[in-house]
Amino acid sequence: MSNDSMSVLYDAPGPRARRITLISSILAALAAAAGLYFLVYRPLDERGQFSMERWGPLIDPGNEVFGQVWTQLGQGFQATLTAAALAIVSSLAFGTLLAVLRVQLKSLMRRRFDSLPAPVALAVRALSWLLNGVTRFFVEVFRGLPVVITIFFCASGLPVLGVDLGDILWYLVLGLTIYNGVVIGEILRSGMEGLPGGQREAADAIGLTSFQATRMILLPQAFRIMLPALISQLVVVLKDTSLGFIISYEEVLRKSSFIIQVLDNPIQVYVVVGVIYIAVNYLLSKLAEYTQRRLAKGRRSARKSKPATTGGESGTVQETEAVAGTAT
Amino acid sequence: MDVLVNNFDVFRNGFFVTLQFCILAATGALIIGVLVAVMRISPVPPLRWLGSTYVTVLRNCPLTIVMFFAAFALPALGSNADFLRIPGLDQIFKRLGTDLPYFRFALIALSVYTAAFVAEAIRSGVNGVPSGQAEAARAIGLTFTQNLRYVVLPQAWKGAVVPLGSVLIAMIKNSALAGFFGVAGDLSASAQSLTSAGGFPIIPVFIGISLGYLILTVPLGLLLDRVERRQAVAR
Numbered sequence: 284m285s286n287d288s289m290s291v292l293y294d295a296p297g298p299r300a301r302r303i304t305l306i307s308s309i310l311a312a313l314a315a316a317a318g319l320y321f322l323v324y325r326p327l328d329e330r331g332q333f334s335m336e337r338w339g340p341l342i343d344p345g346n347e348v349f350g351q352v353w354t355q356l357g358q359g360f361q362a363t364l365t366a367a368a369l370a371i372v373s374s375l376a377f378g379t380l381l382a383v384l385r386v387q388l389k390s391l392m393r394r395r396f397d398s399l400p401a402p403v404a405l406a407v408r409a410l411s412w413l414l415n416g417v418t419r420f421f422v423e424v425f426r427g428l429p430v431v432i433t434i435f436f437c438a439s440g441l442p443v444l445g446v447d448l449g450d451i452l453w454y455l456v457l458g459l460t461i462y463n464g465v466v467i468g469e470i471l472r473s474g475m476e477g478l479p480g481g482q483r484e485a486a487d488a489i490g491l492t493s494f495q496a497t498r499m500i501l502l503p504q505a506f507r508i509m510l511p512a513l514i515s516q517l518v519v520v521l522k523d524t525s526l527g528f529i530i531s532y533e534e535v536l537r538k539s540s541f542i543i544q545v546l547d548n549p550i551q552v553y554v555v556v557g558v559i560y561i562a563v564n565y566l567l568s569k570l571a572e573y574t575q576r577r578l579a580k581g582r583r584s585a586r587k588s589k590p591a592t593t594g595g596e597s598g599t600v601q602e603t604e605a606v607a608g609t610a611t
Numbered sequence: 612m613d614v615l616v617n618n619f620d621v622f623r624n625g626f627f628v629t630l631q632f633c634i635l636a637a638t639g640a641l642i643i644g645v646l647v648a649v650m651r652i653s654p655v656p657p658l659r660w661l662g663s664t665y666v667t668v669l670r671n672c673p674l675t676i677v678m679f680f681a682a683f684a685l686p687a688l689g690s691n692a693d694f695l696r697i698p699g700l701d702q703i704f705k706r707l708g709t710d711l712p713y714f715r716f717a718l719i720a721l722s723v724y725t726a727a728f729v730a731e732a733i734r735s736g737v738n739g740v741p742s743g744q745a746e747a748a749r750a751i752g753l754t755f756t757q758n759l760r761y762v763v764l765p766q767a768w769k770g771a772v773v774p775l776g777s778v779l780i781a782m783i784k785n786s787a788l789a790g791f792f793g794v795a796g797d798l799s800a801s802a803q804s805l806t807s808a809g810g811f812p813i814i815p816v817f818i819g820i821s822l823g824y825l826i827l828t829v830p831l832g833l834l835l836d837r838v839e840r841r842q843a844v845a846r
Contacts, residue, residue, distance in 0.1 A: 553684075
């Protein structure tokens with residue numbers, strides 16, 4: 284990637300430019316090392332943050348609390364992954380339903396129902412307008428709200444209203460599902476709307492009903508096109524699971540704070556937890572990039588063999604990126 | 612609904628604290644993000660590595676952990692984040708100058724976290740400029756600065772503005788986390804204090820708090836949709 288961006292801005296370097304690059308590389312590396320040493324390492328070292336007393340419980344298997352600490356962290360990660368997995372599955376299901384519903388309502392709104400008697404037709408049209416408005420409102424509200432707020436009010440509001448979900452886990456999953464389901468719904472909807480119009484027309488022409496067309500023609504293609512954006516959204520879900528600590532769900536950060544209360548080593552514990560989070564999410568985002576590249580390749584070769592392409596595609600790719608950006 | 616009317620000033624103050632926080636965090640994130648983006652597209656390899664590491668680490672780390680770090684690691688480094696008490700600026704944004712450092716800590720965490728996404732948005736904008744553009748600019752003898760100023764950046768801006776907007780919207784939403792990290796009186800902290808300490812009914816409080824956030828996010832989202840649609844037409 285970095286090579287691409289270089290070729291945009293810079294000529295291929297000559298001997299002089301290469302020398303300058305080399306010298307400034309060395310200078311930059313020295314400056315970075317010095318900065319790290321004086322601004323991070325020295326102050327931390329002076330306060331004993333590198334002592335084995337603080338790190339030992341996390342990295343030294345010989346330490347007497349090593350086992351306990353990692354059992355706690357293990358339980359925490361298990362809880363995090365459980366919540367993340369449940370949230371992912373349910374937001375995918377909810378998002379798909381929402382996307383289909385919104386696409387259906389939109390096509391319903393365009394129909395005039397001329398075969399029905401006039402008052403009935405009017406009522407049906409009014410109803411579809413109303414439902415469309417309601418779903419649009421729902422989407423805009425929960426897409427615009429911070430997911431923390433959604434989770435917080437799920438956990439503190441539902442019991443007051445007499446809805447008891449039992450385990451705290453379910454409040455977290457519900458909060459995450461509402462937010463991410465709406466986002467995934469919008470990803471899929473824009474995927475379906477970005478498809479060339481001929482797809483739906485062809486489906487109509489072979490006699491599929493509107494719902495069948497959505498289910499069998501549009502939705503599978505939208506899933507395929509939007510796969511990278513969907514995988515990026517999974518990273519978001521995994522990251523957002525850490526918000527469970529706000530409603531005292533015993534996920535890894537809450538477990539960490541118990542450990543910190545006893546061992547008083549916040550920096551060390553958060554470094555370890557952070558590294559694990561980063562590793563998992565990094566792999567997931569690499570997977571998203573890989574799928575994107577594969578899909579792009581597939582589409583390119585398809586285009587080569589079949590020169591008559593439709594206009595919708597470049598727009599769709601753009602939209603994928605924009606939606607993926609929103610999801611952060 | 613009386614709760615909404617009677618506590619209107621709580622909601623209003625919460626809204627303004629959140630607004631101030633977001634303005635400051637957006638400024639910080641843009642500054643750091645531009646620096647990181649410049650590092651990522653610079654011809655000097657160590658700077659590029661540093662930039663990519665920054666982006667990889669912060670994009671894959673939950674904001675919660677970044678916030679914890681700001682709240683624990685900065686004091687451990689002996690910093691109270693006093694460098695943010697910029698004279699003059701702390702007259703406008705009163706929270707910058709308070710003795711309790713939590714506002715500044717949360718500000719640093721959110722800026723540093725969002726900067727990674729800002730850098731990615733800018734970089735994708737620059738990468739989106741066809742390389743022929745810069746080559747043509749060099750061929751007619753423009754210097755590097757002129758090349759950037761007149762050819763690359765104006766086009767990169769077009770590609771970057773929509774992703775940047777999405778990043779800013781996400782940042783506004785993420786700012787809600789600050790209320791759970793000791794920042795008193797912003798919208799999400801008000802939500803807690805009104806419901807748990809104040810004992811007010813939850814639905815009206817929820818509506819009030821939600822309105823506060825939606826006023827910030829929805830218009831920006833609509834504006835972004837418009838910009839995106841216009842660009843699609845222009846293309």
